[in-house]
Amino acid sequence: MKKEDTNITDHLIKLEDNLDLYLGQKAGIARTHNSLAYVKYLLGSNEEALTNLKKSVERTKDCYGDNCDERLIVTYGNFAWLHFHMKQYAECKSYLDKLKEIKEQKQPVSTFDVHPHVIGEKAWALFKFSRKYYNRAIECFRKALELEPERGEWNAGYAIVLCRIETKCTSPEDSSAIQQLRRAIETNPDNDELKLLLALKLAEFKLFDEAEDLVERALDKSPDSPYVIRYVGKYMRNYGQSVDRSIGLLKRALEVTPNSGFIHHQLALCYKKKKQEFCSLSDSQKFLQLCISHLEKAITLKSGFIFAMTDLAFLYGEDGQIERADEVFQTALSTAEDKTEDRQAVYLHYGGFQEYRKKCETMAVNYYMKCLKMAPDTRYGIKSAMNLRKIADKHLSKNVNDTWALGILEIIEQVKGGNQSTSENCVHLLESTCNEE
Template sequence: MSCTEDKRLNTELTKLECHFTWKMKKEDTNITDHLIKLEDNLDLYLGQKDGIARTHNSLAYVKYLLGSYEEALTNLEKSVELTKDCYGENCDAGLIVTYGNFAWLHFHMKRYAECKSYLDKLKEIKEQKQPVSTFDVHPRVVGEKAWALFKFSRKYYNRAIECFRIALEMEPERGEWNAGYAIVLYRTETKCTSPEDSTAIQQLRQAIETNPDNDEIKLLLALKLAEFKLFDEAEDLVERALDKSPDSPHVIRYVGKYMRNYGQPVDRSIGLLKRALEGTPNSGFIHHQLALCYKKKKQEFGSHSDCKKFLQLCIYHLEKAITLKSGFIFAMTDLAFLYGEDGQIERADEMFQKALSTVEDKTEDQQAVYLHYGGFQEHRNRSETMAVNYYMKCFKIAPNSRNGIKSAMNLRKIADKHLSKNINDTWALGILEIIEQVKGGNQSTSENCVHLLESTCNED
């Protein structure tokens, strides 16, 4: 192929709407974890051919990123087959993304004739099908883009939200767009003072209306309502979901979470989660939920002889969780804490360091790791100076966030304890001064104070 032809072909490809043009970067996700999730999703859609077709499209892109081009082609072929089965003669719009992926994949494999063939197919679809309403693209394309972004990386949640909004403007009663929009809002919503202020609750209700058989959405609504102590409606939703989908791993895992969080017998949660694990043994999420249940059991027994058994079960399931989902920050911090409780101080410290090396700078996840690492240093490692160091790092990232406020409280307790013994303790006064400086926005002064504290930590 000549340089001019290659450039023309590349120009046509960049205009397509497909996974290859949606700017989903390999470095923005844990590609192995993402692959496992997508493969699990194939079993969880339970006959929803359009959802399985979308998943095969995403799998094809992941396989391409991993260099498995032939496997990528196989997934695209399965997507075409399922789309045709699902939509019959009206399948063209559902094939736009898949054909775009085919064209790009053949281009990367230097199969230029096949690439041109799929570009021609897309031109035929465009000539035959007029855009819906005033939009330039078909709602199925926008909806598939929304789902792809949502599944690929937490970094893309805002882009997914915008795509779901556009898809719903085009097809407001479409169940799968309502469901996707509800789930991503559930994942991202914070700082609501009442159910009436919660956009996620409103959208979850709308999603249930358009997806009356989707029991996972009912459980997400139940969990949201329980946050505001609306237990009667929440528990009714839980019972309805469990009655209709007693064997669905997605349903069981959220039922287990609800029961553990809101006072239901923890043994029942454990039983449900074990059953869910039989259906999806590679779910890091379910292993994590089981670990948290055993942690609650351990706390119930206190100094009882069974306490050690539940501690080991916690550790086992958390180790499984981070093996299956290598970037699982919350499981890492939980595991680090429990290593410390088990007397494995060195392993605990290594796990906290691993968690810190995994998260990005100045994120909510990093803040959570700093907070828990500070707690570990204070209560397990018996080092107040190191605890102050990590509490301060957490506090400085976002002083007014929940974790920032918790860190400030912990810092004040440490300072007050020292000041109760010596009202002129310069180290304790320095901690309080930093808190006030950071809250007041005087960064230069607070930075100098922090450096002084950190130098004290290094001398410890």
Template sequence: MSCTRDEPPETELAELQCHFTWDLKKEDTNITDHLTRLEQHRDLYLGQKSGTAHTHNSLAYVKYLLGSYEEALTNLQKSVELTKDCYGDNCDERLIVTYGNFAWLHFHMKQYSECKSYLDRLKEIREPKPPVSTSVLYPDVFGEKAWALFKFSRKYYDRAIECFRKALELEPERGEWNAGYAIVLYRIETKCTSPEDSSAIQQLRRAIETNPDNDELKLLLALKLAEFKLFDEAEDLVERALDKSPDSPHVIRYVGKYLRNYVQTLDRSIGLLKRALDVTPNSAFIHHQLALCYKKEKEQFREHAESQRFLNLSISHFEKAVTLKNGFIFAMAQLAALYGEHGQIDRADEMFQTALFSAKEKNEGLQKMYLYYGEFQQYRKRCQPLAIKYYKDCLKMAPDTPDGKKSVKNLTKIANKRLSYNTNDTRALGIQEFIEQITNGKQSIAEECEHVLESTCNEK
């Protein structure tokens, strides 16, 4: 390996457009989980050369973060090979990100001659173009950056949306960018009163137009339409996707989710998800979906033996999902709730604590965690003070969400029950005052009243 003392200036490297300059921070993701998902995507879409070329770029950066520089180089070489197979040898503009990654990786390996050679290649690509706003002239840069941000961390979704929009402004018919934009909108959209107001539905329709063979997009649209009870179109999309891609794990998992949530045919959903596990046995998502199906089955049986059997199956698949995906917050919370239902209170509490820590660390799903933990304290541990605390924490985060409204309902129920015994109950009156102030947008007043109330109760 060649190595010279002529180290390239980092200012020149910093101007490159690649994973090394996009501020992809290791602490913003679960790196092992991210690696697993990238490897699964690579293996499932081996025939789609353009998409897997991008995946190899992301894999190279993750391998670099993990200190596996040679594996990172191998992935970059594979990205070049797939891109050339897809677009021919005259495709340097599509390799700008890859060449930038090569330059940075060789720089970190102290292989400065190789680093400079890639910097020179990038200069040659840019030379025929005007020097101003160079990146605008290369829509592939925006597109690949969007996908990299989207896959790396939920914290980067807003940045990913911005990049997808810029890429689509330059090439509005590009299928892979329409698909990515649709998926990220599907992930973030929560408040819509009608399908006409749903940006996700509009973009999913657009994405399907430009990706007519992508059955995952059809299922995401079906799930969105079902939210608004548009079941005829939704079920037609489900049937079409399942007919064309009966063995695709991604298709089957979304079909299973649709059936479990909207059709109530749990046996069919379970059968499909089991079939998906035969293809991808280490999919935390599919194990999670199976666990939810068995949990729903359990709720339909009054007979103890059958209920217990489905409870055990649900716990088993939740445990598998948590094992396969470290930091799977919602699966941990749901597993903890089932441990509590199973009488394993200490084990449940420990799992809740782990989930809460992960939610706070990732700043993800924290409001729902407060609600779940409040319900656990109220109904399993019979600890009303802690239940009240976590319901309040949930409510303070956002009173208008379903979780916030559920916390209001639970707090009101506690307050009313206390007042039925004592109309002057200080804590119950404080809860009512707290709810009123929070729901009226007066959080600082609510927190001040809460502090005074706690001091008064402690003095007593």
């Protein structure tokens, strides 16, 4: 895994937060210490890397007892690898000898050349390190499940990564994530995080009865787990009846993990919803400032948090801080780089900022078009097309022959119809209009 494929500082903070989030889950803590060791190595802190590997061994033995050599294959391999890079060849050889002993004691369990625990841990490592590695992680989880179909760890990891990448489904039956979450819960009946992920997915299809039952069961069983609290808070905000309850839960989670950018972002979204519920200027302003405060904290803790950045920029605009909002949007664009989903999100929100805060329709159209052109069938592409149609329809209601508005509608049809060369010419014409203005 390459350092340039992730924001290494943000990744380090996230892993350190995980040590608190996992609480009594020793297996998860052991895996996190392994990942921390690799990050420390990348940062040139070899002694700290060794310390984390030792802690990984301790947690694994605490969890599974002394007879857990197979679960230590990856950690022993990491020890050998790290000692080799530190030119400590005697220590390297001692760990290689341990691996040899384990291999001789355990006959291969399948035709695969790699041990199932190795391929499963590889899947988790890829998944945790970078979004760029999600497809590779999926491939590894599938291989691990071919070897050990009943193994809860591999079923859980596979379900979680499917949740991260799944975007467009017409029904719960079409959702691979929902099917795998159900399978993962069967093999991990005590994992309340999986129940909440399933609840959030079911709620997308308005299956609220089952979803709310899962939420209540998870919260009753794990009322102090930050992982559970943050997902319950998200569910309450999006689908529940009480934003105040969501805020209370998230504040509890923040007491355990004060450096979680995710929880600060969720709190900001809750206060944003509260702001929309109140009509008085003083209440609205109070909740606006709370939103801004938590979003500023979120992007400080997690510098590459694109969605928090776009939310913050938009709220800066609402607060009258137009120049500051522009700066954050530009930073978000440079941070998103070649990540299609992130860049689309920035284009969509920047278009809204241009339309509603700067009152510049042509620039708004420019950014909506950029978003649409990148990927018309994603949620951001679809939303951009809706915004573009709304602008065009407004002009056509005043003049049915408005060529600019008709041009916008033509581009939408051409982009969605796949006529790329023609649509690119039209987009260039619109962009030149925006630049002239």
